[in-house]
Amino acid sequence: MSANPLAPSWLSVPDDANALVPTVWSQNASRSADGEITVAGVTASELARQYGTPLFVVDEADVKDRARGIRESFDREFARIGGTAKVYYAGKAFLSVEVARWMNDAGLNIDVCSGGELAVALAAGVDPARLGLHGNNKSLAEIDRSVGLGIGAIVLDSLIEIERVADAASRHGRVQPVRLRINSGVHASTHEYLATAREDQKFGIPLAEAADVVARIRSHASLRFLGLHSHIGSQIFEADGFAEAARRLFAVHAELLADGPVPELNLGGGFGIAYTSVDKALPIDEIAVRFADIVAEEAAAHSVDVPVIAIEPGRAIIGPSTFTLYEVGTIKDVVVSLDDDTTAVRKYVSVDGGMSDNIRPALYGADYSARIAGRVSDAEAALVRVAGKHCESGDLVVLSEYLPGDVTPGDLLAVPATGAYCWSLASNYNYLGRPPVVAVRDGAVRTLIRGETEEDLLRRDAGLDAS
Known part of the structure; x- marks a missing residue:
């Protein structure tokens, strides 16, 4: 039959309207x-x-295989270049106590963005040190609770949060590890609302201000600077944006090493998945190879050691x-x-x-x-x-x-x-x-x-x- 003229240009009449497209459906x-x-x-x-x-x-089984597969792929490829990787599951994509346990058992860390997501991860028995706290407007209560629990990392999203987290860490007698979210200026090929590294949006600070803001973080004895954090968007199908973001971040990463340790670099993720037959998601093994190659190239170009790389695959595990x-x-x-x-x-x-x-x-x-x-x-x-x-x-x-x-x-x-x-x-x-x-x-x-x-x-x- 011929295509209906009301159909979008990408949608073809299927040979079999009963067939399940393997890339869109789960493995079982x-x-x-x-x-x-x-x-x-x-x-x-x-x-x-x-x-x-x-x-x-x-x-x-599909969820568990994807979680384990992503971790193993990044472990293998970063070992190849003499580094290590941390994989964070996106709690905001979908979180339940049982799913948090699956991610923990697969060796993944978990990102949480609210007190509620934190509560679910804790109820699942996840070590707070394996958690990261995101968000552009973390409440004082969320910060205080996270610091008191010994959360593994807090992503600082604004100047105000530096003081809030430093104050909470001082009160709890802790040195809190923190990352600084940066707007790299790299625009992901995705929907406007899913592109999160644009200059005119609510997340992070401009890359040009990173050095001054990191100096402010380092001025607090109760904070330990882990490194920069970048997230250029979600539902991304190509690696070019990640490569460009990495180039920009590594230049600043190398400069920051002159004044103190920068053990990590978070390159984000937001890997795309197939929702329709025309969506072509990059295989995870290929993504891991490209990430490792990009990091090795940039580390060599700036004559710095390969930092611990954190990634956030987003929907690619559960979606x-x-x-x-x-x-x-x-x-x-x-x-x-x-x-x-x-x-x-x-x-x-x-x-x-x-x-x-x-x-x-x-x-x-x-x-x-x-x-x-x-x-x-x-x-x-x-x-x-x-x-x-x-x-x-x-x-x-x-x-x-x-x-x-x-x-x-x-x-x-x-x-x-x-x-x-x-x-x-x-x-x-x-x-x-x-x-x-x-x-x-x-x-x-x-x-x-x-x-x-x-x-x-x-x-x-x-x-x-x-x-």
Whole structure:
């Protein structure tokens, strides 16, 4: 069939609208002999029967393999150049007690950005020394608690935070390790809101001011300067930006060594993942090789030792491991007038979740894929838009996709690559409870986070206490 003129230019009509694109789905997702999507041997229909929909389904072995693989790749490549690397899991992408344990067991450190994320990591038994505290507006209470616990690193984001962290460390009788977040000026090839090294934004300080700010950090006996921190953005598919950021940072890193030790350099990360068939994410092994080569080259160019390199892969660990399972509610064919006075049909497929469990399409215009999960079909593919059930016209889960044209109410629909920034950004808009999160491994399912019920939502309403 020919492409629907309403489809974006990147979206091709698939040869098989039932097929799972391997780069988009987790390693243990497949279709069973009877056509159902399964993960680690458990079918979509069984998951829906046990836990309802919407439901976040985590391929546990996939998460653990990705975490271990990233650590091993960076360990190997930095050993090759005579250095070491620290890998930080992004708690903000998705965090639960069990996931924090998985990351800890895989040898990863964990970044936290709030008192709540810190509490989850601590409840998982993670050593505070393996944690880093991020954020542009850490509260005094968050700083005090982190310093008192002996957190491994605090990323200083402003001049004000230097004094706040130094004061807390003095009160606790500690010397607190800190990094300084720098705006390198390197612009990542990503969405405006995901590019975090631009000059006109809330994170970090300009690179030109680094020397003066580091001198101010070093003036406090209660602080230990670890090194510079850079994060050029998220969902990045190429290494050129990292290379340029490293060049700029190493020049300043070398200058700072003249006045004291600079044992580390954090080059950030934010590695991209595939959400659609056209997304081409760099393999982790290749990323590790490129990072190590860049660091070795710059260290040699400035005649300095290779520092300990910290990286933050972001969504690359948890993002591809998870899909969201929905049930289709209503179907609506919408006739759209085109500029050439012809028309085309877009099929709206509405599901029982939406922007309350995945705000990214509305927030970033993020693209996702979808597949009918409970069956296969030989019906001709139709262009669909997967919509949520919320009272917003922008409540769209998948902006454009081809599905079998006989998609129908009651079908199960799976949207892959929802492990990062979906549940963690979830809300109770329209008073929907946030969905449960389950992990599947070797044919067994267990709950990571229980779904919210109406009773949970009402329990917080103080008006009931007054009635």
